[in-house]
Amino acid sequence: MRRITRIATVGVASAALALTATACGNKSSSDAASDSGESRAAIAYDVGGRGDQSFNDAAYVGLAKAEKDLKIKGNDAEPSDGESDADKVQRLTELARAGNNPVIGVGFAYAPAIKKVAEKFPKTTFGIIDDASVTGKNIANLVFNEEQGSYLAGVAAAKVTKTKTVGFVGGVETPLIKKFQAGFEQGVKETDPSVKVLSQYLTQPPNFDGFSKPDLGKAAAQGQLDKKADVVYAAAGLAGSGSIEATSKAGKWAIGVDSDQYAQKGLAAYKDQILTSVTKDVSDSVYNLIKSVQDGKPQTGEIRYGLDKDGVGLADSNPAYTKLTDVVAAVEKAKKEIVDGKITVKTTP
Amino acid sequence: MKKLDKDRLILGFAGPVLALVVAIALTTVVLYVSGSDPVEPYRIMFESATYVDIQVLIVNQAGTYYLAALAVAIGFRMNLFNIGVDGQYRLAAMMAALVGASVDLPGPLQIALIVIVAMLVGAFWSGIAGILKTTRGVSEVVSTIMLNSIATSLVAWLILPKNFGVQPAGSNNLTTGDIPESGWFPGLSMGAEAGEIYGFTFVAAACGILYWFVLGRTRFGFDLRATGASESAAQASGVDAKKMILTSMLISGGVAGLAGMPTLLGDTHTYSLDFPTGIGFTGITIALLGRNNPLGIAFSALLIAFLDKTSASLDQYGYEKEIATIMQGLIVISVVVSYELVRRYGLRRQQQKVGEELAAGGALATAHTAGRSDADGDDRGDENNNGKNQKEGAAL
Numbered sequence: 001m002r003r004i005t006r007i008a009t010v011g012v013a014s015a016a017l018a019l020t021a022t023a024c025g026n027k028s029s030s031d032a033a034s035d036s037g038e039s040r041a042a043i044a045y046d047v048g049g050r051g052d053q054s055f056n057d058a059a060y061v062g063l064a065k066a067e068k069d070l071k072i073k074g075n076d077a078e079p080s081d082g083e084s085d086a087d088k089v090q091r092l093t094e095l096a097r098a099g100n101n102p103v104i105g106v107g108f109a110y111a112p113a114i115k116k117v118a119e120k121f122p123k124t125t126f127g128i129i130d131d132a133s134v135t136g137k138n139i140a141n142l143v144f145n146e147e148q149g150s151y152l153a154g155v156a157a158a159k160v161t162k163t164k165t166v167g168f169v170g171g172v173e174t175p176l177i178k179k180f181q182a183g184f185e186q187g188v189k190e191t192d193p194s195v196k197v198l199s200q201y202l203t204q205p206p207n208f209d210g211f212s213k214p215d216l217g218k219a220a221a222q223g224q225l226d227k228k229a230d231v232v233y234a235a236a237g238l239a240g241s242g243s244i245e246a247t248s249k250a251g252k253w254a255i256g257v258d259s260d261q262y263a264q265k266g267l268a269a270y271k272d273q274i275l276t277s278v279t280k281d282v283s284d285s286v287y288n289l290i291k292s293v294q295d296g297k298p299q300t301g302e303i304r305y306g307l308d309k310d311g312v313g314l315a316d317s318n319p320a321y322t323k324l325t326d327v328v329a330a331v332e333k334a335k336k337e338i339v340d341g342k343i344t345v346k347t348t349p
Numbered sequence: 350m351k352k353l354d355k356d357r358l359i360l361g362f363a364g365p366v367l368a369l370v371v372a373i374a375l376t377t378v379v380l381y382v383s384g385s386d387p388v389e390p391y392r393i394m395f396e397s398a399t400y401v402d403i404q405v406l407i408v409n410q411a412g413t414y415y416l417a418a419l420a421v422a423i424g425f426r427m428n429l430f431n432i433g434v435d436g437q438y439r440l441a442a443m444m445a446a447l448v449g450a451s452v453d454l455p456g457p458l459q460i461a462l463i464v465i466v467a468m469l470v471g472a473f474w475s476g477i478a479g480i481l482k483t484t485r486g487v488s489e490v491v492s493t494i495m496l497n498s499i500a501t502s503l504v505a506w507l508i509l510p511k512n513f514g515v516q517p518a519g520s521n522n523l524t525t526g527d528i529p530e531s532g533w534f535p536g537l538s539m540g541a542e543a544g545e546i547y548g549f550t551f552v553a554a555a556c557g558i559l560y561w562f563v564l565g566r567t568r569f570g571f572d573l574r575a576t577g578a579s580e581s582a583a584q585a586s587g588v589d590a591k592k593m594i595l596t597s598m599l600i601s602g603g604v605a606g607l608a609g610m611p612t613l614l615g616d617t618h619t620y621s622l623d624f625p626t627g628i629g630f631t632g633i634t635i636a637l638l639g640r641n642n643p644l645g646i647a648f649s650a651l652l653i654a655f656l657d658k659t660s661a662s663l664d665q666y667g668y669e670k671e672i673a674t675i676m677q678g679l680i681v682i683s684v685v686v687s688y689e690l691v692r693r694y695g696l697r698r699q700q701q702k703v704g705e706e707l708a709a710g711g712a713l714a715t716a717h718t719a720g721r722s723d724a725d726g727d728d729r730g731d732e733n734n735n736g737k738n739q740k741e742g743a744a745l
Binding site for chain 2: 075076077078080081082083084085086087089090091093094098108109111112130131132133141143173174175176204205206207302
């Protein structure tokens with residue numbers, strides 16, 4: 001009996017100690033933040049983080065440019081897999097408290113967190129990419145007309161296809177990627193109604209492998225090539241590089257996404273077959289927001305990047321593409337018609 | 350008897366402690382080899398754990414983990430490996446959010462409805478695996494993994510705007526619509542800076558007490574543990590083993606369904622594309638580390654939540670936050686190894702003692718041995734599980 005009591009005593013004592021330690025921590029993580037005179041800006045990444053060769057990296061390029069041109073100190077923070085809104089709130093709060101202005105959430109998943117944190121820091125500007133559902137005086141919604149760029153890709157694809165079959169590979173079946181699909185399909189159909197579009201998604205949320213696993217993209221593209229497709233447009237982040245690989249090895253045309261993939265080092269081996277890329281200028285949107293804060297006139301509300309502002313577009317760095325003058329002419333014509341409002345591109349397939 | 354209890358207690362603690370020490374030591378080696386400061390990350394993590402807002406995050410996360418781990422542990426006690434907790438949890442959270450958003454009852458009723466729907470959906474999903482096992486002999490390991498994938502597809506289909514989902518204007522997210530305020534579970538506010546502890550965290554703690562009571566103090570719990578230890582022996586003593594398998598699978602799924610409730614009722618009030626995932630798999634780690642003991646699981650849940658939340662800010666100091674992931678992986682490995690070591694040591698020690706007592710002779714010793722072997726019955730059930738998990742872990 002006595003021995004048991006001693007164990008119990010030790011247990012109680014250590015529990016009490018632990019509690020005391022907890023009680024001592026009656027302060028919040030913000031207090032650790034130091035306030036230096038230098039200007040700071042921060043971005044918080046979406047699933048995948050830096051090094052995804054796509055969306056997050058584009059945001060980082062914008063931050064890096066701002067660091068260089070505007071002489072600010074840039075910070076970035078990575079998410080964890082499967083994290084909750086509370087974790088995002090925590091991350092944004094820490095960044096805001098550390099004196100970063102603006103704080104930019106990369107990706108629509110940050111919307112609920114931005115809403116909560118923006119209320120707590122009225123003097124800090126918050127940016128959110130790909131979402132216009134949360135609004136506030138100090139929130140800038142950086143949104144893109146992905147469907148317009150994809151429409152042009154559809155025009156180009158319909159013009160170059162010989163088998164009258166083209167493919168679309170979407171990463172994860174989310175409303176955002178459906179905008180790419182909708183624009184592409186409409187572009188193809190309105191250019192040449194006889195062309196068939198094969199559309200396929202790699203994964204369904206919450207499985208986001210479709211943005212990160214090239215083998216999935218490769219298999220999907222291979223399947224479409226087997227069904228006689230000779231142009232494959234992949235909107236699938238890092239997984240899209242697998243599609244480009246498969247398509248290029250088969251000697252067919254690949255269309256890239258987000259950044260000009262013809263110019264990407266990782267894809268240099270396949271670049272001759274990368275006809276063009278649908279660009280989405282995430283880096284400029286990040287840079288512009290940081291600059292607006294530096295200039296004392298922070299952007300707020302919806303900042304839309306469409307074809308008119310070259311926020312989205314079609315890359316023309318591949319000489320093989322510019323040689324196809326009739327294709328280029330058709331794309332330019334479609335671009336003008338979209339900018340003039342003669343063509344309205346759908347956002348859902 | 351008392352002395353024996355002390356031995357078991359010490360041996361019980363030795364496993365997890367040994368595992369933690371080994372995991373921390375190995376992580377330190379990894380840090381050292383990769384050229385980082387091997388001590389500084391720990392200091393940062395402990396420092397951030399002293400902030401009250403991080404503490405709230407840890408407690409909230411631990412509540413969710415605790416429920417998921419209890420769900421896994423119920424299976425383990427029955428010698429069932431429910432890997433499908435993640436799928437059961439996601440499907441249950443989604444359906445509960447859907448029902449919660451489409452009806453508007455007065456406060457407590459609304460919450461009760463959401464919770465009951467979550468439990469039923471979770472139980473239904475694990476019940477499929479249970480029925481497959483009892484009627485067709487399909488291994489629950491295989492069927493629950495498959496059901497995870499099916500749950501993913503099912504949720505993705507249900508949440509499409511053309512079915513039951515909602516796409517808020519201007520958003521690229523899909524949700525199930527917002528649960529009216531009557532369905533929000535009140536939390537315990539820790540001050541404006543720190544946020545609040547989800548009310549459901551206390552329900553999670555209550556579930557732990559219930560788990561302890563049902564398994565340790567009721568006939569049903571005894572039957573369950575007995576069947577887990579030896580199905581044929583339990584059958585011979587009049588327990589319907591198949592019924593026990595199905596029942597424990599249903600309970601495991603029901604508890605898995607609860608795991609989404611702290612987040613759903615306390616924070617998001619909707620199920621969206623970015624609802625947390627992987628909780629069920631973390632639950633397996635925690636149940637293993639906590640040795641299926643309600644108190645052990647509580648400490649393990651707090652530990653894993655601590656690693657998760659305090660590592661988040663390591664980025665800001667130039668360290669990789671994946672350190673915590675590495676440590677969690679190492680904990681799983683060392684838990685399995687150290688439990689086996691401790692078990693063998695315990696066995697040897699016991700044999701030694703029995704030998705000594707026999708040598709001393711007398712009827713007293715015989716009585717002791719009988720008592721001891723009875724007390725060890727359920728312990729052995731646990732060990733069987735660990736051995737099984739190890740094999741399955743390798744197969745995965």
